[in-house]
Amino acid sequence: MCVIRDAFPAASIWRYCVTDASKSHDLRLEIGGTLYGGWTSVSIRRGIGQVAGTFDLSVSERWPGQTVPRPIQPGASCRVLIDGRPVITGYVDDVRMSYNGTSHEVTVSGRDKTCDLVDCCPPSMQLSGATLAGIARSLAAPFGIDVVDKAGTTAVPGFKPNPGDTCFEILEQLSRASGVFLTTDGEGRLVITRVSTDKAPVRLELGRNVREGKGTFSMRDRYSEITVLGQTAATETWNGVSAAHQKTVVRDRAVPRHRPLVLVAEQEHAGANKRAQWEINTRYGKGNTATYTVYGWMCGNTPWSPNVLVSIVDDFLGLDVTWLLGAVTLSLDAQGYRAELTLSPPEAYEVEPISPKRKKGDDTSMRWPDADTGAA
Secondary structure (H helix, E strand, C coil): CEEEECCCCCCCCCCEEEEEECCCCCCEEEEEEEEEECEEEEEEEECEECCCCCCCEEECCCCCCCCCCCCCCCCCCCEEEEEEEEEEEEEEEEEEECCCCCCCCEEEEEEEECHHHHCCCCCCCCCCCCEEEHHHHHHHHHCCCCEECCCCEECCCCEECCCCCCCCHHHHHHHHCCCCEECCCCCCCEEEEECCCCCCCCCCCCCCCCCEEEEECCCCCCCCCEEEEEECCCCCCCHHHHHHHEECCCCCCCCCCCHHHHHCCCCHHHHHHHHHHHHHHHHHHCCCCEEEEECCCCCCCCEEECEEEEEEEECCCCCEEEEEEEEEEEEECCCCEEEEEEECCCHHHHHCCCCCCCCCCHHHHCCCCCCEEECC
């Protein structure tokens, strides 16, 4: 049963849904025009930092209504559909079959089409002057993968990949320099994007629609000062020693003690400043996360999906914030349909250092100090 309530008084735009775990969804694996349903165990994982979504589906050997097993071949092209909507478009990686005296089971695992970018290496190349989107399309084309550029990327700094770097490792390094991130969509495309400004129609609230919740607030991997050294080619008048002096220093004044870190940028000095800012922001974001388990798979009328802003009200964790949904796991087992949602501050994925904003007039709405950053 779905109960819709107003989260705020009359004028509010926020509505949220408390969903019964027993509510069923039509999940199908489509291979070569054949739809496989009746799955008894499901795990589908997608995330901002996960360029290829994954799935694990299990069922008895004979699908409901079938008198003989239908073999599924590893390597087959496939789509995973939830209520007719594709959430993964890619390939079957593994088929595991087992049996004993009382049962037979088939488990099918696979990933988005973008998995080939994660696994495979391109020919040797020197990259300079091209946009990230242009390089991505060049690397993705042999695999039949489309690229969607939602970030409007510009030319990247000069960069030479190391031998043995995979396509994704190359693109991931360049995306850091450009202040963007890589993900995929339900159609198996590679998406270059930034932090979304879209807000979920569902609010997570302790005591209302949250089954389980946990938070991590850490200073372990944060540093008071991060220095990034830029790589600049030596010339007759520009030697290696001088080049080494090209650097950017960014400070995180929320770190209460002296903790310096020095990094070397993968690209020339032009990208060092963005890299330093990116390090401060992502380390702040990764040090402050919340994970919630909710009933059902739907956020409004569509399945939960990463890169959307979600409002959180949780007195136990001390949160009254709007954070970015970074990872989603949709599950089905004996406990019913569930979604595990991992959220962090949007600053984790932004380029410029931005201090987390507290509620106006409220100094107690967050458990940690402001990440007050500034360039040296």
